[in-house]
Amino acid sequence: MIGNMDTLVQHLDAITEHVMRKTAGELDTYPRGVTPREEVYTAGNVSLLRFKSPEGVTGTPLLIIPSLINRWYILDVTEETSFIREFAQQRPTYLIDWGYPDEEVGHLPLSHYYHRSIKRAIRQICREHGIKSVDLLGYCIGGTMAYAFSCLEPDLVDHLVLLTAPIDFKDAGIFATYAEHFPIEEFSASMGKMPGWLLAFSFQFVQPMGVYQKAKMFHDKFESKSFIKLYNAMERWIADPVSFPAKAYYELITDLYKKNLLAQGRLMTAEGRQVDPSARRAKTLILNAGKDHIAPLHTTALPASDKAPVSEVTIPSGHIGITTGRNSKDACRSAIDFLMN
Amino acid sequence: MGEDIMKQWAENWEKLMGDHLEKLVHNEKFISEMSKSIAATMTGKAFYSKALDEQMAAMNLPSRTEIVKILQKLTDIEERLIDLTERFEDYVDAQQAKPAVKAAPAAEKQEAAAPARDAKARKQKK
Secondary structure, eight states: OHHHHHHHHHHHHHHHHHHHHHHHGGGGGOOSSOSOEEEEEEETTEEEEEEOOOTTOOSSOEEEEOOSSSOGGGGGSSTTTOHHHHHHHHSOEEEEEOOOOOGGGTTSOHHIIIIIIHHHHHHHHHHHHTOSOEEEEEETHHHHHHHHHHHHOGGGEEEEEEESOOOOOTTOOHHHHHHHHSOHHHHHHHOSEEOHHHHHHHHHHTSTTHHHHHHHHHHHHTTOHHHHHHHHHHHHHHTSOOOEEHHHHHHIIIIIIITOHHHHTOEEOTTSOEEOGGGOOOEEEEEEETTOSSSOGGGGOOOTTOOSOEEEEEESSOTTHHHHSTTHHHHHHHHHHHHHO | OHHHHHHHHHHHHHHHHHHHHHHHHHOHHHHHHHHHHHHHHHHHHHHHHHHHHHHHHHTTOOOHHHHHHHHHHHHHHHHHHHHHHHHHHHHHHHHHHHHHHHHHHHHHHHHHHHHHHHHHHHHHHO
């Protein structure tokens, strides 16, 4: 039934998109990600994007690792809120685009993303610039993956920014409760992927009044052009869900949420390598959100065995609001100050 | 005044509904029962998919499962090709770096021989 729902939802999506396009007017052609970029490398679904910087911008390149759960351009949704635009003004800036993974990568483990793919991207950047290490910024699960990578390859990472990245999944809030009860074995036996629409629905489900409150906010502010611009850009992003490959999802739920192996230093890659927090050396900034219900504050703390230099900045916002809300500029400035010093 | 009453009513409704739904979605028993329902649906889907695969096999047609397996094999081949390309690039980079290493000892030899040559030249001049 869930498999057939997938097709039905795709048809409904296409109809909704058609209707929205007709009513969106000029905002329909608004780009997904506003900073000019080019694709420098592709490996399967995964591609490496390089963002355009002004002439003369030098320094250690920054590689951004977005979440696997939704599209990367939440960090570049409008000119006014774009993190990427700000970073690209300071440093050569790259980003891994995870694409739209489907069942053809359903057998690949989570370590394919947090080790192999990130290593490939860094190798490409290092060859291009003739350097040995880069700075990393990971957002949400992208931060979790960036952290795991910096444990596995400490020589390749100089600075690490963890943006609302859950590391310690013990008592990790409502999503941990759902993960605890989620029928992961039945899922593994029946599904080749976790459908994007089901993931998007689950995020809305845990905030049941979210849709109503959003409609109310729209009613109050729709006459403001700047609000409408951000609102439409965000709605487009929300309506662009990404499926999570099956095996990687299985490992996310069992190894991270249920067993909390990363924080205990017992997470293993598919090749049998241990992700050891004590091996990490990168200078780290934990940038978390005070009102985050997806990655509550205590989940962003690093394991006790991690002895790398760490600083922490808490922004009074939600998980998504830290990148697009009224305090997003403070978050962006904190990250840039850390990377530049 | 009517508008104020409606606004008040909407706010009260929002608070009441919000509190009730928040409690519901955070209730472990509710989550547990919902998960059991999802598990049953997934089990049914697995059974249905298996039956469909067997039907397709009986008609000598490839099933979705088989096509996905082929796509996964292609992904594996692509991964290996990428790994091989990277290894080859690393090898070429290493080879290109070698002549610079070979030239360096030769230059050092010439520099070491220079004082001896100068001494010889001075002796000949005398």
